[in-house]
Amino acid sequence: MATPALRISGLRKEYPRRGAPRMSTRARTRGGPEGEDAGPVIAVDGIDVEIAPGEIVAFLGPNGAGKTTTLDIVLGLSEPTDGVVEVLGTTPRKAMLAGHVSAVLQTEGLLRDLRVGETVRAIAALHGVEGRVDAVMERTGLARLAGRKVQACSGGEQQRLRFALALLPDPQLLILDEPTAGMDAAARRDFWDTMRAETHAGRTVVFATHYLEEAQSFAPRTVLIDGGRIRADRPTDELREMVGDRVVSATLPPSGVAAALAAVRALPGVREARAEGARLVVHGTGSDDVARLLLTTTAAVDLEVSAPSLEAAFFALTEEGRK
């Protein structure tokens, strides 16, 4: 069997609790009830995962789930309390030092006074890959920003720059910790389009995200993490099917609400439909059919369809667990 790109086994990470608690409501502690000084914060509580070369995997979870802590250990930036992490068959630090791993981190500093082009060239010189500068800038959409100072770039543009820097050494494993944090929907879409073009057979990508839709559009496999533990590790399509529900909402003239409600309730795939004043809210898997019916046979306006949420994923998993 090929050496895994990443093997995490029995990983645990505890932080000493100092001063004001940093702990989210989801992180657990050892010892007494929450609120008391109850021992260390358990950020990661027994994670096992193996990722093959060339896989693209999303670590999906809410704030404080333990995603960043896990990825920091994979990058050799932090030591585990317990457990083993192997990156490309070696230790995280060795893999990092050999230039086989790159990362786009949430907090990684950029030199604000440098221009975008200068930044890329400086890092390329450090890696000895000056020849890759033009291609990487072109592919990450930075060519037109080359002369702009980093401090004048938007949050999304700075994230793009971090992404370009991570691509320079042509890493075998790319780690992205919420790479689209702070971007609007259009910038997020752009980022993932570039990302898609950048992944080729052989490069392994692991990214942390809060967004189920990002996992869905980019990662064939999703590892759902919460409270420092893996709650699910399965093909993203399966997760998506379990979560299925979308919400369609639309505003109707008051006289049309009852008839529209009866019509949508008769459609297959509608799990729940209710009226909140003049606004119809419909949950189910048949969002296309609901939207078509409302727009073609009623006077509905302001129609919105919302994608399944992370909360819905957790709900579906808990429901499945109860079966």
Ligand SMILES: Nc1ncnc2c1ncn2[C@@H]1O[C@H](COP(=O)(O)OP(=O)(O)OP(=O)(O)O)[C@@H](O)[C@H]1O
């Ligand atoms: N240096 C630290 N000291 C104490 N507690 C910490 C430290 N770093 C993280 N934690 C706690 O560990 C838990 C896991 O945090 P982590 O940053 O790994 O979560 P995350 O899933 O990446 O969240 P986010 O999506 O908000 O980045 C949280 O409760 C956090 O407050």
